[in-house]
Amino acid sequence: MSNNKNRPAGIGTGYLSLMMIFVVLCLTILAALSFSAAENGKKYSVKSAEYTAEYYAADLAAKRVLAEIDEFAAEYDDYSDFMFLAELEKIDGISCDSVIGGVEISWLTEINPRQNIYSRVKYSAGGAEILCWQTVSSGETEQAPLNVWQG
Amino acid sequence: MNRPDSKRLAETVSSAASMTLFLLFAVCCLVMTAVAASAYKRINENYDNTFNSAAAVRYITNKLRACESAEVLSETELLLTGNGLKTLIYCRDGELYERIFAEDSEISETGGEQLFHVEQLNLTEKNGLVEISTSDGKGGILNVCCRIKSGGDENGQSYKG
Amino acid sequence: MDSPIKAKRAGTAFNLFFVEMMIVLLFFGIASAVILKTFVTADRISRESSRLEKMSFCAQTAAETFSRTGNLSETAEVMFGIKTDSVSEITVPLDESCSYSPADSDLLLTMTVCGEEYDGRLLELRISFSDKDGGVLYEVSSGAFVSAAFTERTESTYE
Numbered sequence: 001m002s003n004n005k006n007r008p009a010g011i012g013t014g015y016l017s018l019m020m021i022f023v024v025l026c027l028t029i030l031a032a033l034s035f036s037a038a039e040n041g042k043k044y045s046v047k048s049a050e051y052t053a054e055y056y057a058a059d060l061a062a063k064r065v066l067a068e069i070d071e072f073a074a075e076y077d078d079y080s081d082f083m084f085l086a087e088l089e090k091i092d093g094i095s096c097d098s099v100i101g102g103v104e105i106s107w108l109t110e111i112n113p114r115q116n117i118y119s120r121v122k123y124s125a126g127g128a129e130i131l132c133w134q135t136v137s138s139g140e141t142e143q144a145p146l147n148v149w150q151g
Numbered sequence: 152m153n154r155p156d157s158k159r160l161a162e163t164v165s166s167a168a169s170m171t172l173f174l175l176f177a178v179c180c181l182v183m184t185a186v187a188a189s190a191y192k193r194i195n196e197n198y199d200n201t202f203n204s205a206a207a208v209r210y211i212t213n214k215l216r217a218c219e220s221a222e223v224l225s226e227t228e229l230l231l232t233g234n235g236l237k238t239l240i241y242c243r244d245g246e247l248y249e250r251i252f253a254e255d256s257e258i259s260e261t262g263g264e265q266l267f268h269v270e271q272l273n274l275t276e277k278n279g280l281v282e283i284s285t286s287d288g289k290g291g292i293l294n295v296c297c298r299i300k301s302g303g304d305e306n307g308q309s310y311k312g
Numbered sequence: 313m314d315s316p317i318k319a320k321r322a323g324t325a326f327n328l329f330f331v332e333m334m335i336v337l338l339f340f341g342i343a344s345a346v347i348l349k350t351f352v353t354a355d356r357i358s359r360e361s362s363r364l365e366k367m368s369f370c371a372q373t374a375a376e377t378f379s380r381t382g383n384l385s386e387t388a389e390v391m392f393g394i395k396t397d398s399v400s401e402i403t404v405p406l407d408e409s410c411s412y413s414p415a416d417s418d419l420l421l422t423m424t425v426c427g428e429e430y431d432g433r434l435l436e437l438r439i440s441f442s443d444k445d446g447g448v449l450y451e452v453s454s455g456a457f458v459s460a461a462f463t464e465r466t467e468s469t470y471e
Contacts, residue, residue: 013328020180026184037198038198056453063456128461197359297376
């Protein structure tokens with residue numbers, strides 16, 4: 001009885017500390033998870049945004065090559081003319097294939113070390129047209145696709 | 152005679168003060184936990200959204216850029232052709248699926264591989280651009296346009312660069 | 313054997329409780345401040361990444377539309393429904409989700425035709441997002457190739 005009289009009202013010593021440690025621990029775990037999720041999201045967004053910028057920079061570079069080809073082509077009516085082909089040789093990184101009544105020109109533009117834009121245009125008596133303008137993995141082109149197991 | 156009364160009063164006041172302090176602490180704990188939980192929920196939802204709707208849009212965009220020709224079959228179906236294969240990308244019951252077919256085989260929207268959770272997918276083709284629109288069902292809408300290479304024979308694939 | 317704690321008077325227990333309460337409140341206050349700061353930072357990073365994602369999609373739409381039209385005013389009309397006569401630079405006020413918002417804007421999208429090469433056949437477009445203070449947040453360079461030789465065979469022109 002005398003013990004009960006002496007005991008203070010409220011909770012005993014130590015419970016508060018335990019409660020605080022538990023709450024702070026929970027909050028710390030939530031904060032760490034939130035921060036980690038936000039950081040991962042940011043990394044993904046930055047990589048995506050960087051890829052978009054890289055892709056359009058490469059697209060612009062590929063169009064610049066196309067414009068250069070087109071400038072040479074504007075001076076010729078016959079695209080199978082060897083002078084036209086000789087002019088095209090001046091442009092770095094392109095390959096020309098003579099086809100009936102014209103020429104097919106293809107080139108690769110690097111987006112990043114893993115991907116390229118593969119462009120292929122055809123100049124013939126009927127005019128000019130883009131046959132292919134697609135992203136390919138480095139080392140893969142229409143003529144030499146990646147060696148994927150077909151099952 | 153006054154001494155025990157004043158002592159009892161002091162004890163009562165002290166007890167009330169300690170209880171008030173404890174209540175203050177408890178309320179602080181609750182408020183902090185509620186704020187932390189709501190912030191965590193919002194950040195996680197944003198993260199999930201990034202890895203579903205946005206990733207789905209990026210996936211379709213990259214597929215469009217890498218294919219030889221593409222055709223929008225309906226608002227939720229896209230058919231891509233390239234490397235002798237046809238790829239059907241479609242949305243069913245809030246999920247994005249992909250199925251690859253041989254070029255001469257018949258296309259069906261069953262048995263595709265599940266890719267991402269997308270509440271709604273809308274594909275619209277206009278003037279050589281495909282508008283890809285996804286919704287996460289919570290009001291978050293993503294819109295993006297991508298050039299499309301129309302189908303048909305190889306020589307017919309002419310488009311403005 | 314009785315514990316020495318039980319032998320203490322009630323006043324000492326009260327003092328002990330108060331001391332503990334003070335220490336707990338102090339430590340909890342410091343910990344809460346650090347944790348709240350972490351949450352605020354995480355929330356800011358999350359919002360920024362979401363905004364960057366939307367800016368990158370908006371830039372892609374602008375680049376693709378310009379590539380198709382080869383015309384800045386047409387690009388602005390197709391994307392935001394804005395009619396403008398400007399052919400070299402357009403600034404569009406946008407909200408957080410990169411939608412056209414002339415009244416309350418958080419971002420500014422500036423599209424500039426910064427170069428014309430090969431007699432105007434190659435147009436270079438710079439798409440730039442900036443905040444209210446003018447700080448550049450994201451930038452993409454893109455272009456359009458417009459050639460009579462190619463457009464003649466294009467099935468349809470932009471409507």
